[in-house]
Amino acid sequence: MGCFQSIEEAKFAETGFSYTLSLINGKYKMTILYCLFEFEVVRFNELKRYISTISYKTLSSSLKELEADGLVVRTEYPQIPPKVEYRLSERGTSLIPILDALCEWGDRHRDDGPTCAASNK
Amino acid sequence: MGCFQSIEEAKFAETGFSYTLSLINGKYKMTILYCLFEFEVVRFNELKRYISTISYKTLSSSLKELEADGLVVRTEYPQIPPKVEYRLSERGTSLIPILDALCEWGDRHRDDGPTCAASNK
DNA sequence: CTGTATCCATTTCGATACTG
DNA sequence: CAGTATCGAAATGGATACAG
Secondary structure (H helix, E strand, C coil): CCCCHHHHHCCHHHCHHHHHHHHCCCCCHHHHHHHHHHHCCEEHHHHHHHCCCCCHHHHHHHHHHHHHCCCEEEEEECCCCCEEEEEECHHHHCCHHHHHHHHHHHHHHCCCCCCHHHCCC | CCCCHHHHHCCHHHCHHHHHHHHCCCCCHHHHHHHHHHHCCEEHHHHHHHCCCCCHHHHHHHHHHHHHCCCEEEEEECCCCCEEEEEECHHHHCCHHHHHHHHHHHHHHHHHCCCHHHCCC
């Protein structure tokens, strides 16, 4: 509420709303965040297995962006074979309640029947 | 929490999480929802002015999908010139608290400094 | 194991002109 | 006013091969 006082001026680009969206855009970013929340510390290929439909390229670039945005922490162990762990930062963790809310909303409204559009109010 | 018990099986497609995401995908859908929440009853070109960067095509297709998903109610007044009003359905309104949360999160974390990724945990 | 590079397919978005 | 149609641009995502 009130977050959109300036909506008339189309200043979306400067609202916290659009800022948050810019961090979680991309087909799999929220899924990755949720995965890291559930499993806490996860390696690259482990993540790939959890999110089986993601491609290496997308996983790689998404992780890089999430890291750059401070939502994910990447820890590299310089050894052979390489070992890299990913987990949520505090900042990233603070986003989880919102993802949870999305989850719950979906569970509660999945069977509302999407065709209730006709029931005018 | 617990919404992702089955994440190991990569059953994202069946979670409420991905269901919700499928409703609010697209560059402007959440913005449109928020706009309708702020202004309650809005006409097509009015919306276009509020969200100045959206194209007619995207606005049109987004509204159509939001309506099909039961989040938005479209009311047409058969007159010349035509008049059409859009507003949130109850279902759509129930999504607003989540959008608000996104908004607040962004406002609070905008200045965390996105480069805090290095501060391991 | 943890990625990157390349190339390609698909999806999404936008500008403009036009219709009822 | 409220859109649609068309075309093209751009972003996104995927498959595969390869590198350190």
